[in-house]
Amino acid sequence: MAHLSNSLSWLLLVVSPLSAQMIVQPAGKSVPQAKTREELDAFGTVMDSGSPQAIATAAKRFRDLFPKSEFYEYACVAQMQAAMDLLDTRLAEQTASTVLNLNPNNPEALLVLAEISLTGFTSETIVDAAQVERASEHARAALDRLRALSLPPLSEPHTWLRTKRSMLARGHLALAQVATLQGRWGTAEHELQTAIDLTPSSKAYLLLAQVYKQTNREEQAQVAAKEAGLFASAAVAH
Amino acid sequence: MARAQSLDKPYSALPESALASGGNCTSFQFIPESERTIPQLVRSASWRELETVGHQLVKACPDSAIGYHWIGVSYLRRGRSFAAIRALEDSLRRQQDAGAHLLLAEAFYELGQKQFFWEEIDAAKSMTPQESGIYYLAGLFCFQTEQANEKAAEWFRKALDRNPKHLLARCYLALCLEAMQQYKEAESTLLEAVGSASQMSADTITPLQILVSLELEMNQPLDALNYAKRAAQITPHSEKVQLALGKAAWATHDQTTALAAFKAAGDLDPESPEPHYLLSRVYAARGQDQLAQQEITIFKRLRQLYHGSFE
Numbered sequence: 273m274a275h276l277s278n279s280l281s282w283l284l285l286v287v288s289p290l291s292a293q294m295i296v297q298p299a300g301k302s303v304p305q306a307k308t309r310e311e312l313d314a315f316g317t318v319m320d321s322g323s324p325q326a327i328a329t330a331a332k333r334f335r336d337l338f339p340k341s342e343f344y345e346y347a348c349v350a351q352m353q354a355a356m357d358l359l360d361t362r363l364a365e366q367t368a369s370t371v372l373n374l375n376p377n378n379p380e381a382l383l384v385l386a387e388i389s390l391t392g393f394t395s396e397t398i399v400d401a402a403q404v405e406r407a408s409e410h411a412r413a414a415l416d417r418l419r420a421l422s423l424p425p426l427s428e429p430h431t432w433l434r435t436k437r438s439m440l441a442r443g444h445l446a447l448a449q450v451a452t453l454q455g456r457w458g459t460a461e462h463e464l465q466t467a468i469d470l471t472p473s474s475k476a477y478l479l480l481a482q483v484y485k486q487t488n489r490e491e492q493a494q495v496a497a498k499e500a501g502l503f504a505s506a507a508v509a510h
Numbered sequence: 511m512a513r514a515q516s517l518d519k520p521y522s523a524l525p526e527s528a529l530a531s532g533g534n535c536t537s538f539q540f541i542p543e544s545e546r547t548i549p550q551l552v553r554s555a556s557w558r559e560l561e562t563v564g565h566q567l568v569k570a571c572p573d574s575a576i577g578y579h580w581i582g583v584s585y586l587r588r589g590r591s592f593a594a595i596r597a598l599e600d601s602l603r604r605q606q607d608a609g610a611h612l613l614l615a616e617a618f619y620e621l622g623q624k625q626f627f628w629e630e631i632d633a634a635k636s637m638t639p640q641e642s643g644i645y646y647l648a649g650l651f652c653f654q655t656e657q658a659n660e661k662a663a664e665w666f667r668k669a670l671d672r673n674p675k676h677l678l679a680r681c682y683l684a685l686c687l688e689a690m691q692q693y694k695e696a697e698s699t700l701l702e703a704v705g706s707a708s709q710m711s712a713d714t715i716t717p718l719q720i721l722v723s724l725e726l727e728m729n730q731p732l733d734a735l736n737y738a739k740r741a742a743q744i745t746p747h748s749e750k751v752q753l754a755l756g757k758a759a760w761a762t763h764d765q766t767t768a769l770a771a772f773k774a775a776g777d778l779d780p781e782s783p784e785p786h787y788l789l790s791r792v793y794a795a796r797g798q799d800q801l802a803q804q805e806i807t808i809f810k811r812l813r814q815l816y817h818g819s820f821e
Contacts, residue, residue, distance in 0.1 A: 303622035309599075314625060316592025422817040426654055433781060433815060490783070
């Protein structure tokens with residue numbers, strides 16, 4: 273899962289825009305306050321870390337040192353995303369559960385749990401129906417929470433909207449994967465089109481090509497596969 | 511629709527102060543050179559190059575504050591608030607400097623950290639009580655982070671007492687006064703900033719935009735339209751300026767100008783919901799119901815993305 277580019281994206285939605293490392297008040301909430309400058313600096317180290325490994329280490333250190341911090345949930349999310357980048361799904365799942373204990377409405381943790389549940393399934397593998405159902409529940413819950421999120425005051429609207437669109441797309445993509453595994457091709461196609469409308473990606477186009485193939489639409493499958501290739505090369509070039 | 515209350519990046523600090531003191535660096539090689547290059551880099555917003563110069567200064571004078579100071583400025587201007595705090599605290603460990611305290615305050619402002627922000631404001635104020643930037647930044651924090659209009663207005667007035675040409679302090683003071691429904695005072699505050707109708711400086715854009723909405727609020731649509739037209743002449747390719755022009759034109763029943771301006775605003779920022787809502791009203795007034803419906807549909811979709819559930 274190519275999570276690197278999305279690292280810390282959820283923080284952008286709620287304490288946006290951290291791309292410019294500016295914390296603005298999330299709608300209806302207050303900005304987390306550090307009790308000491310050391311605490312703020314330790315959180316800053318998480319934000320400033322470049323690689324997933326460095327983020328994971330800094331986030332763990334932060335959690336160990338400042339378990340009562342108002343930034344604790346944010347550090348957990350950073351650690352969870354880093355774990356996904358490092359393909360450590362066990363740690364990611366564990367951290368996602370911690371995040372959801374702190375905040376059951378955290379959409380990034382819900383999305384990660386949906387994505388973890390779907391990891392490793394292909395249309396050819398034997399499907400664990402209960403696991404797929406869990407993925408579907410998490411993705412739906414994430415989409416519900418995301419849809420309700422509104423632009424925090426003073427945040428940069430374009431960056432915020434781009435992040436929200438990208439996360440909504442991940443939710444729809446997860447639902448498309450669920451539908452594909454259950455052979456519900458119409459639903460899968462609809463979810464994929466929605467995901468592509470929100471934020472086109474090679475993964476969504478690839479899955480769409482698969483749906484077209486399964487429903488005997490060879491020509492459309494080829495077009496979708498070509499789009500997938502274009503997005504994959506663009507991502508590599510980027 | 512909520513009124514945008516963020517006008518600009520709050521560049522507030524005294525970037526030259528560390529340079530003037532030389533930051534106690536005694537390197538004969540670097541100080542004369544940096545005295546020449548640093549102001550140029552700051553003026554041209556060449557922040558990466560400034561970081562390089564900062565690192566060179568740290569290497570030449572590791573015990574001096576000056577290199578850390580400019581590294582801090584470079585990070586802060588590139589949005590790297592946490593790294594800026596580290597560098598500026600390194601600078602202050604080597605030499606106390608009001609500019610560094612104010613820059614630190616700015617970094618804490620960006621991160622919304624109340625306690626540390628006020629600590630730095632107090633430190634800067636005790637060192638240079640006449641510096642208007644300190645009062646401006648304090649006002650900005652009260653206005654934006656604490657939504658304390660009255661307190662913010664006091665700070666902005668203090669900033670203007672020390673520097674009557676502080677344009678952003680004037681604009682924010684007007685916004686505070688508007689929020690406190692002191693419209694006449696807000697208007698006169700802004701009129702001082704925009705000058706005569708022939709003045710077409712880019713600096714006047716912000717006060718002109720605030721004036722447009724203020725005049726509309728004061729039910730003076732013709733004045734609003736005049737200011738909006740002037741703003742559109744200066745900056746025609748701004749979504750906000752076009753939106754303001756459309757609203758002022760709409761208030762004077764000039765449908766043609768309103769339609770063109772709302773269309774332009776929508777083209778300039780296709781993801782902004784507001785132009786589509788306003789376009790739908792103009793189309794509806796012209797009896798173009800199908801177009802009005804199309805715009806409402808776009809508005810609802812975008813509104814939902816930005817603001818959650820529409821209903």
